[in-house]
Amino acid sequence: MAVYDRAKRPMVPSVLVVEPYADLRAGIVSTLQRGNYLCDAVATPGDAALMLRDHDYAYVVVDVDVPDATSELVSSLCAASNVILITDEDRNAVEGEHVLRKPFGRDELLAHFARTRG
Numbered sequence: 001m002a003v004y005d006r007a008k009r010p011m012v013p014s015v016l017v018v019e020p021y022a023d024l025r026a027g028i029v030s031t032l033q034r035g036n037y038l039c040d041a042v043a044t045p046g047d048a049a050l051m052l053r054d055h056d057y058a059y060v061v062v063d064v065d066v067p068d069a070t071s072e073l074v075s076s077l078c079a080a081s082n083v084i085l086i087t088d089e090d091r092n093a094v095e096g097e098h099v100l101r102k103p104f105g106r107d108e109l110l111a112h113f114a115r116t117r118g
Contacts, residue, residue, distance in 0.1 A: 013058040017041040018048040020063060028061060031106045059113065061086060084112045
């Protein structure tokens with residue numbers, strides 16, 4: 001689990017990335033950091049729940065195909081933050097959510113963040 005020091009960049013939007021695949025997780029974090037976002041990254045819904053308990057995030061990126069990812073987790077995320085769902089499947093967006101289908105590129109990821117800004 002990577003946790004970054006928020007005190008160094010307090011005005012930067014924070015993001016929690018929930019992705020089980022280390023390479024994809026690292027790519028998402030790298031892209032977002034270059035886009036001037038502060039990122040924490042975890043591999044499991046359990047780790048995400050712990051991070052959400054201790055931190056407020058402006059955004060959450062969650063792979064809904066994560067083992068043990070439940071609709072309950074996604075629902076709790078939706079209530080707390082702007083959520084971008086990552087999926088392999090052809091899912092319809094639920095109100096208030098954005099769905100990003102694999103494979104996706106850096107520009108597409110950042111475009112989803114641009115659309116969720118309030």
